[in-house]
């Protein structure tokens with residue numbers, strides 16, 4: 001609005017200038033007209049005066065000449081007193097046009113003749129106001145009264161003065177002529193003035209028209225395009241980059257400006273598109289990113305609200321992706337993500353009819369929005385189930401990364417719109433909960449969201465609360481699973497395994513509560529307590545045991561405990577307090593705890609081992625560390641994961657791997673132990689292959705401390 005006002009102002013200001021100029025000119029013209037009137041009056045007065053002077057002068061000269069001639073003609077008749085001749089001359093003179101009177105007088109100033117027949121004033125002295133000067137004059141003399149020019153001349157014969165003659169010329173006719181001439185002049189001047197006035201008026205009208213035309217031109221040539229530019233600028237300012245930008249073929253500065261503005265608008269629009277593309281795509285996979293997905297999701301939900309169509313939202317999380325990054329490096333991790341993205345994209349394209357959305361949510365999470373077709377009976381749930389089944393299948397196939405085969409899987413959480421939630425944020429939260437449930441269910445599978453899952457999340461939160469102080473309340477205890485030597489079947493030690501008897505829920509599986517303790521950090525409290533209890537118990541076994549070597553106790557240590565950095569000091573303190581020989585304490589670590597930060601872990605484990613404590617790598621074979629890592633991480637033994645042991649009789653590959661682990665362990669001089677031995681056949685084959693130690697249900701279940709102690713009896 002401000003800009004608009006400014007533009008209006010430009011035009012208004014121009015009109016203001018034009019009007020001011022016109023007013024100024026009008027004032028000048030009025031001044032000129034006034035001056036002209038004054039001048040006209042002055043010219044008139046001057047002209048009349050000049051004319052009057054000229055006419056009077058001519059009359060005087062004419063009178064003087066006539067009177068001189070008359071005086072000459074009267075000299076002789078006066079000398080001889082020829083009254084008739086005097087009368088004739090006087091009469092002739094009186095008949096001259098404009099002559100009022102003729103007076104011939106004698107040497108005493110008495111009238112001799114006045115040109116009339118009877119001469120009534122004969123012999124009378126001249127008494128009029130001009131008489132004295134006329135009589136006294138020694139030569140031709142002119143003098144004025146109001147109506148008359150009186151010219152007199154003395155009449156001489158020789159030196160003798162005989163008298164004089166006076167002629168009165170009427171001034172009135174001259175005055176009348178003058179008035180007539182002045183009127184004509186005045187009329188003429190008026191006419192000239194009027195002509196001037198008309199011209200000036202015409203000029204003013206032309207100027208007015210010129211001002212109007214200039215204003216119109218200004219409006220069309222300057223104000224209108226600028227206003228269009230301002231409108232376009234406002235549109236762009238408001239974010240409407242697609243707004244039409246005025247174009248122009250004008251070949252002037254404004255044309256240049258408009259073209260430059262057009263180019264600038266196009267450039268801004270292009271940049272906006274680029275920035276949007278960048279802001280909305282995941283640089284690694286080229287898929288849409290979280291932002292783009294959230295916007296599209298919200299938009300889609302708005303459109304579908306009340307339309308009776310269903311949507312399914314799938315959240316795929318790569319299982320154990322962190323291990324790839326930790327063990328093979330981030331480049332390999334990126335490669336895995338790209339290959340995963342390609343597989344997901346291919347699967348989605350197969351199931352979705354172009355209305356689907358696929359995005360990477362950062363990290364190892366992919367989100368798919370699937371829309372059921374418009375055809376009746378097409379169910380989002382059925383479609384999503386098919387897609388999820390396919391995804392779980394294709395994503396579990398091995399991936400080639402940096403010349404290695406990597407086995408990964410995915411856990412998928414699914415939720416339905418509008419059944420489960422109506423809003424985007426809620427749907428995503430549901431999918432996340434369902435995905436978590438798929439993980440809990442063992443990974444490599446999918447789960448649909450259900451209201452019960454919310455309760456599961458709630459339960460988890462409650463479990464964390466319940467777990468606090470559980471040790472102190474006596475709810476947590478340790479079970480001991482016996483470990484045997486394969487070569488002679490001797491009991492050599494036991495693995496301490498945490499047990500939780502919840503006051504209401506009963507026994508809670510370690511796989512459930514250890515995870516909660518790990519994620520909440522509670523394990524840093526519970527872990528050391530378990531360590532101390534296990535060492536105290538193990539110390540009692542030594543006293544009971546009469547024959548054979550000392551029995552070791554192996555304690556599981558979580559990655560978090562290791563990362564806290566004071567494990568060697570903790571272990572040393574416990575050993576000192578309980579009196580257990582360090583060699584009888586074994587610490588079990590998972591690969592993931594060690595790998596990824598091998599330098600730090602290596603130094604820590606070295607310190608631990610220097611006190612005599614033995615370090616074992618648990619669940620060996622499930623990670624990607626490969627055998628080469630063992631050279632860099634100082635350990636005393638590896639525990640072959642029970643998944644290999646389980647199939648050792650059926651799957652030749654697992655047997656080969658188990659055999660290789662045993663051989664490699666021995667070549668490095670470390671102990672190899674097998675866990676999860678459930679059958680005699682497994683036990684035998686492991687013994688055959690030279691495995692050192694074994695534990696499992698076939699050999700002995702985890703036992704309460706007293707039951708285990710009874711074994712020693």
Ligand code: C2E
Pocket residue numbers: 481496497498509510511514523527530555556557558588618619642675676677678695696697698702
């Ligand atoms: P793990 O260290 O691999 O422990 C061995 C698990 O295998 C135990 O499960 C044990 O009961 C089970 N097992 C033993 N023999 C057999 C068998 O023949 N067949 C089968 N299928 N399973 C067998 P549990 O007690 O449920 O413990 C699960 C996991 O919890 C342990 O795996 C360990 O990682 C963790 N854990 C247990 N106690 C502690 C602890 O005190 N601290 C830490 N940080 N983790 C612990």
Ligand code: MG
Pocket residue numbers: 495556588618
């Ligand atoms: Mg273990």
Ligand code: MG
Pocket residue numbers: 618619639641642675
């Ligand atoms: Mg294990």
